[in-house]
Amino acid sequence: xxxxxxxxxxxxxxxxxxxxxxxxxxxxxxxxxxxxxxxxxxxxxxxxxxxxxxxxxxxxxxxxxxxxxxxxxxxxxxxxxxxxxxxxxxxxxxxxxxxxxxxxxxxxxxxxxxxxxxxxxxxxxxxxxxxxxxxxxxxxxxxxxxxxxxxxxxxxxxxxxxxxxxxxxxxxxxxxxxxxxxxxxxxxxxxxxxxxxxxxxxxxxxxxxxxxxxxxxxxxxxxxxxxxxxxxxxxxxxxxxxxxxxxxxxxxxxxxxxxxxxxxxxxxxxxxxxxxxxxxxxxxxxxxxxxxxxxxxxxxxxxxxxxxxxxxxxxxxxxxxxxxxxxxxxxxxxxxxxxxxxxxxxxxxxxxxxxxxxxxxxxxxxxxxxx
Numbered sequence: 001x002x003x004x005x006x007x008x009x010x011x012x013x014x015x016x017x018x019x020x021x022x023x024x025x026x027x028x029x030x031x032x033x034x035x036x037x038x039x040x041x042x043x044x045x046x047x048x049x050x051x052x053x054x055x056x057x058x059x060x061x062x063x064x065x066x067x068x069x070x071x072x073x074x075x076x077x078x079x080x081x082x083x084x085x086x087x088x089x090x091x092x093x094x095x096x097x098x099x100x101x102x103x104x105x106x107x108x109x110x111x112x113x114x115x116x117x118x119x120x121x122x123x124x125x126x127x128x129x130x131x132x133x134x135x136x137x138x139x140x141x142x143x144x145x146x147x148x149x150x151x152x153x154x155x156x157x158x159x160x161x162x163x164x165x166x167x168x169x170x171x172x173x174x175x176x177x178x179x180x181x182x183x184x185x186x187x188x189x190x191x192x193x194x195x196x197x198x199x200x201x202x203x204x205x206x207x208x209x210x211x212x213x214x215x216x217x218x219x220x221x222x223x224x225x226x227x228x229x230x231x232x233x234x235x236x237x238x239x240x241x242x243x244x245x246x247x248x249x250x251x252x253x254x255x256x257x258x259x260x261x262x263x264x265x266x267x268x269x270x271x272x273x274x275x276x277x278x279x280x281x282x283x284x285x286x287x288x289x290x291x292x293x294x295x296x297x298x299x300x301x302x303x304x305x306x307x308x309x310x311x312x313x314x315x316x317x318x319x320x321x322x323x324x325x326x327x328x329x330x331x332x333x334x335x336x337x338x339x340x341x342x343x344x345x346x347x348x349x350x351x352x353x354x355x356x357x358x359x360x361x362x363x364x365x366x367x368x369x370x371x
Contacts, residue, residue: 011231053081191278202286222355266336273343
């Protein structure tokens with residue numbers, strides 16, 4: 001254990017002195033969410049309501065300006081709204097608001113009685129602007145009618161019923177399980193750190209004599225490989241903690257699906273062991289590949305296999321005990337523990353098999369020109 005602890009400290013020190021670790025792993029994890037929130041706030045602030053030219057003096061009895069703002073339209077009082085629309089300053093305009101007597105002007109039983117109490121004349125460039133103006137006018141009219149009923153001492157639920165058309169979506173089971181897809185994507189994204197730190201760096205360590213220097217010490221091959229895997233896994237955990245910390249600080253008070261993603265320590269353990277299995281596979285690639293080109297090619301095949309297993313889990317076509325697939329397929333704490341056990345066991349087996357080959361084969365310890 002002392003040798004493993006010493007090697008682990010050595011690997012952690014190597015990672016801490018690597019500039020790419022800060023540039024491509026830690027800084028993106030720390031700044032990705034704040035930068036995203038900043039860009040989102042910037043986009044929202046730039047998305048201003050569309051201006052609508054209205055007469056300079058709107059009647060106080062008709063809350064048209066308030067109704068326009070509820071439709072994401074910004075009323076712009078001008079002396080001549082029609083001229084502002086013709087000149088292209090605005091895409092929509094309210095050119096006149098006329099007050100009429102409505103049903104109070106005569107006997108409603110007589111034909112030809114104009115029931116309108118307000119007539120609003122509008123101009124619009126397109127159908128969308130026209131529809132938004134009509135919705136605002138209808139909203140303002142409903143508010144006027146509501147106020148009249150209340151002032152007359154009526155009951156809104158009994159004496160007034162304003163008809164609205166509402167389209168209700170039929171509830172259907174989701175075609176794609178979003179939560180499982182997010183966890184699968186998180187495992188794949190985190191595993192990319194293992195690809196660069198273990199597959200490609202493993203070839204470089206052998207070519208530069210680092211692997212040989214470590215193996216001539218009393219340390220065993222499995223200790224060298226396990227220390228590399230644990231150091232890389234620790235880097236991935238730190239990056240994830242930085243990202244999760246940003247989420248907690250920035251979105252803790254915001255309602256959304258992110259509040260229900262983590263459901264206990266069993267799920268966290270399944271995610272960690274799934275990442276460890278990916279690291280073990282990339283560690284095997286870095287040990288067996290003779291050069292960087294072969295490591296890229298073999299790493300691509302391993303990456304495809306990882307994506308395939310994660311896809312099986314997302315599609316719910318695999319049991320929870322299947323390594324990697326189980327992290328996306330599991331839905332209960334017991335299933336997450338099954339996924340944890342299978343991924344951890346396979347990770348240890350991959351490391352042990354790779355270490356056994358490293359002990360027996362000289363070509364896995366020395367670069368070609370040094371054999």
